[in-house]
Amino acid sequence: MSTATNTDWQTRPAPATAQEWIARAAEVAAVLATDAAARDHAGATPYAEVQLLKDAGLVTLLGPTGHGGGGQDWTTAYRVVREIAKADGSIGQLLGYHYLWFWAARLVGTREQWEHVEAQASRERWFFGGAVNPRDKDVVVTEDGDDLVYTGRKSFSTGSKVSDVTVLEGVLEGTDQHVFAIVPSDSEGLTFHDDWDNIGQRLTESGGVSLDGVRTPWSSAAGYVDKVFKPRVYNTLNVPTIQLVFVNFYLGIAGGALETAATYTREKSRSWLHGGFERAVDEPYVIDTYGDLTAKLWAAEALADAVAAEGQKLHDDPDAVTEKTRGDFEVRVAAVKARATDVALEVSNRIFEVTGARSTATSEGLDRFWRNVRTHTLHDPVAYKRREVGRWVLEGELPEPTWYS
Incomplete structure (x- = not known):
């Protein structure tokens, strides 16, 4: 995949309007389209493709402008996903799932939590993955002092292998409470498996993931205040x-x-x-x-x-x-x-x-x-x-x- 366009993106002003962002997505799609069939056939982990999304600024589309984000809304995000998917359905899916997990803190978390996550994610251009397959109910979350510990397995974890951070989900032991938290994708105990071998969406890295005592502070549990979830x-x-x-x-x-x-x-x-x-x-x-x-x-x-x-x-x-x-x-x-x-x-x-x-x-x-x-x-x-x-x-x-x- 050619990356010659990337340097140009780094020196040009960031898009300011929805139409400009959609046009930027079309430029990225044109790069992806040049060898989309060959990449699909090879099925290699899409590290370069995710870097392309970062270089073009698309990963921070929904982030606050004050921290380097695009300041756009979901109507634009959906159009951007559509443009990328025209060239490569797998990368369109990865970007779309990234937007959902980027937004997950706002959906579930407290204002303090989501403002912190969105600011840091925008500044550092995080790419999000998620280990949240709802049909797998074998991830148990236990307490260890001020930490939560995730243990179990998910059969799907789209994007996590190419991500900077991963959204985890599990059930707090002894309750029916689901707990979401964002952890670094290189966290100890988090292992992504190369077992995604399906006929389509081959580059989505949607294989399984094992969680062997993955630790995160209680303060990172989305939407919890003093260990109590505040539903909306x-x-x-x-x-x-x-x-x-x-x-x-x-x-x-x-x-x-x-x-x-x-x-x-x-x-x-x-x-x-x-x-x-x-x-x-x-x-x-x-x-x-x-x-x-x-x-x-x-x-x-x-x-x-x-x-x-x-x-x-x-x-x-x-x-x-x-x-x-x-x-x-x-x-x-x-x-x-x-x-x-x-x-x-x-x-x-x-x-x-x-x-x-x-x-x-x-x-x-x-x-x-x-x-x-x-x-x-x-x-x-x-x-x-x-x-x-x-x-x-x-x-x-x-x-x-x-x-x-």
Whole structure:
């Protein structure tokens, strides 16, 4: 991967507006796109790719400007994730998860905690990973004086191997209280495993992690004051927030698939010998397919942007978030998650209809778009997202806040 652009970013003024940040993300995506297929095939740990995100300033997008951050909101973050995912779905996922974990202190922690975390993370350009897979319930947190000690295993820890800090989650021994804390990724007892070997999202470093007595001060337990958690409805906004991250890197992958396929069709596809056209781009079936897929993608993107704007209103006034406003927002997120899943799977599959048999060559790498979408859309069943919407329509039922809703 070429890093020639990085020096230029270091000497240019930082973007100041949302559009400038999205344009910066497009520049980063152009660098990632140059060898995306080869990197996907190699499956190497993406240290250089994460450094690229740091050099471009994207990792501090949500941070306070007074400490070197971009001072942007979630509507911009989602668009940035979408741009990066057009070139590389894995790196789009890593960046999106990073934004969620960067924001986690604000979602769960006290004001003192999140102000400290965001300032330091922005100054030092931390990259966040997370060992918070909710289906693994075997991480136990015990007390040892003024310390908490995490012991157990998580089967997924997206980004942690390439991160500076990792968000841990476990249950305080003898209670049902979950405890989140941020620890350095090189903490003693924290071991990341090279066991992520899936068909898609190969560069996300989403393998397992072992926690063998990882220690952190009680004062780092997010949202706890004098060892007592202070709950807010806003705490539960982590799920719809990360689900919108999913939506946007799905749509980014779909957009990248369409752009890459269109280039192939223009430059390499041969017209069908019995179709009566000299160029593939003149074939009515090809034109219709690109028009159909583009219209569906644009519609899903418009819905995603609208829902992101609705969510930003909740982020802007956390203390005003109620169970109803949170629930109504989750329903909207569920709806766009269902749409984005269907559209991204359709786009990444049907591009082969308009690129032709030769486009399936491994060297072209067009299969990576479908593999990436198919892999991550299995994160949680989309049928349950449609159920949330259906129950809301028929009964006015709000989704119960869980790890997935």
